[in-house]
Amino acid sequence: xxxxxxxxxxxxxxxxxxxxxxxxxxxxxxxxxxxxxxxxxxxxxxxxxxxxxxxxxxxxxxxxxxxxxxxxxxxxxxxxxxxxxxxxxxxxxxxxxxxxxxxxxxxxxxxxxxxxxxxxxxxxxxxxxxxxxxxxxxxxxxxxxxxxxxxxxxxxxxxxxxxxxxxxxxxxxxxxxxxxxxxxxxxxxxxxxxxxxxxxxxxxxxxxxxxxxxxxxxxxxxxxxxxxxxxxxxxxxxxxxxxxxxxxxxxxxxxxxxxxxxxxxxxxxxxxxxxxxxxxxxxxxxxxxxxxxxxxxxxxxxxxxx
Numbered sequence: 396x397x398x399x400x401x402x403x404x405x406x407x408x409x410x411x412x413x414x415x416x417x418x419x420x421x422x423x424x425x426x427x428x429x430x431x432x433x434x435x436x437x438x439x440x441x442x443x444x445x446x447x448x449x450x451x452x453x454x455x456x457x458x459x460x461x462x463x464x465x466x467x468x469x470x471x472x473x474x475x476x477x478x479x480x481x482x483x484x485x486x487x488x489x490x491x492x493x494x495x496x497x498x499x500x501x502x503x504x505x506x507x508x509x510x511x512x513x514x515x516x517x518x519x520x521x522x523x524x525x526x527x528x529x530x531x532x533x534x535x536x537x538x539x540x541x542x543x544x545x546x547x548x549x550x551x552x553x554x555x556x557x558x559x560x561x562x563x564x565x566x567x568x569x570x571x572x573x574x575x576x577x578x579x580x581x582x583x584x585x586x587x588x589x590x591x592x593x594x595x596x597x598x599x600x601x602x603x604x605x606x607x608x609x610x611x612x613x614x615x616x617x618x619x620x621x622x623x624x625x626x627x628x629x630x631x632x633x634x635x636x637x638x639x640x641x642x643x644x645x646x647x648x649x650x651x652x653x654x655x656x657x658x659x660x661x662x663x664x665x666x667x668x669x670x671x672x673x674x675x676x677x678x679x680x681x682x683x684x685x686x687x688x689x690x691x692x693x694x695x696x697x698x699x700x701x
Contacts, residue, residue: 477510484514492521509539513549520556529556533569547573547583554586563593581607585617588624597624615641619650626658634658649679653688665695 484502488495499507499515507514512535519528532553536546550573557566567590574583584607591600604621608614622637635658641651656671668691675688 477507480507481510481514484511485517488514488518488521492518496522509535509541516549516552520552523559525556525560526562529553529560529565529569532556536572543576547576547580550576551583551586554590558590558593561593563590566590567594579606579610581611581614581617584610585614585620588620592620592624597627600624601628613644615645615648615651618644619648619654622654622658626654626661631658631662635662647678649675649682649684652678653684656688656691660691660695665699668695 480502484495484498487498495518496515499511499518502511503515505511512531516528516531516535519525519531530553532549536549536553539546539549550569554566554570554573557563557569567587570583570587570590574580574587577583584603588600588603588607591597591603601621601624604617604624607617608621611617618637618641622634622641625631625634625637634654638651638655638658641648642655645651652671652674656668656675659665659671660668672688672692675684679685
């Protein structure tokens with residue numbers, strides 16, 4: 396059976412902070428803003444409802460940009476609510492990146508500043524212009540005067556874009572810079588481990604995963620990822636222990652079942668491997684996990700019939 400090292404791309408852990416805190420700071424930096432500055436514990440002013448993960452569930456329409464200077468006002472003199480506009484632009488960039496790109500350009504012409512630039516970079520990510528998106532995110536993080544957390548989030552996004560552009564060395568550099576801003580952040584350590592694994596540096600990836608799990612022992616994604624690294628490094632007992640822990644935390648995680656099948660197959664347990672991969676097909680049909688599980692089942696059947 397072919398050993399497949401999977402590198403999942405989870406939702407960025409720092410995206411929620413970028414979605415919520417960045418526009419709030421933009422408001423505070425504008426002395427003419429019609430929205431009074433609020434602290435982080437206050438309820439959003441005139442903003443759309445935002446669920447706990449920070450992704451807007453139903454972004455309210457923003458003021459349509461008009462031809463104007465850098466005053467943040469439309470042709471009619473209406474001031475754009477930057478928090479609302481940012482949530483709207485980011486949502487559009489993620490769901491309809493072409494429209495999001497146009498929206499970001501128009502907002503930039505109104506003096507949208509860093510929030511507009513960030514929205515443009517997210518739109519480029521959605522358009523699969525990964526290298527350009529990563530470059531813009533890194534440039535924005537470098538020149539930004541915002542908090543270390545927000546700058547680290549931009550660098551983390553840049554790292555993800557470099558990974559998708561198949562440039563793990565640049566991804567590693569971006570995320571390492573992010574870790575200098577937010578030392579020991581588990582999300583960043585897991586993402587840097589992905590970059591190291593893409594470069595086939597599994598031992599250093601393992602070190603980052605060990606550190607991430609020391610800070611947050613119940614991260615299922617990190618446990619599964621470490622199991623993959625341990626499997627590749629021929630530590631099958633360690634890999635099996637990580638998978639057992641992951642499935643104890645989340646018995647419905649298809650990534651964990653996929654890795655469980657790989658470990659069991661290498662340990663000679665074909666029956667257990669088949670059951671694990673069938674679980675993947677049941678839990679996550681028509682997904683990349685299911686494609687890998689089906690391929691592994693077929694390869695195992697070929698080996699058995701020889």
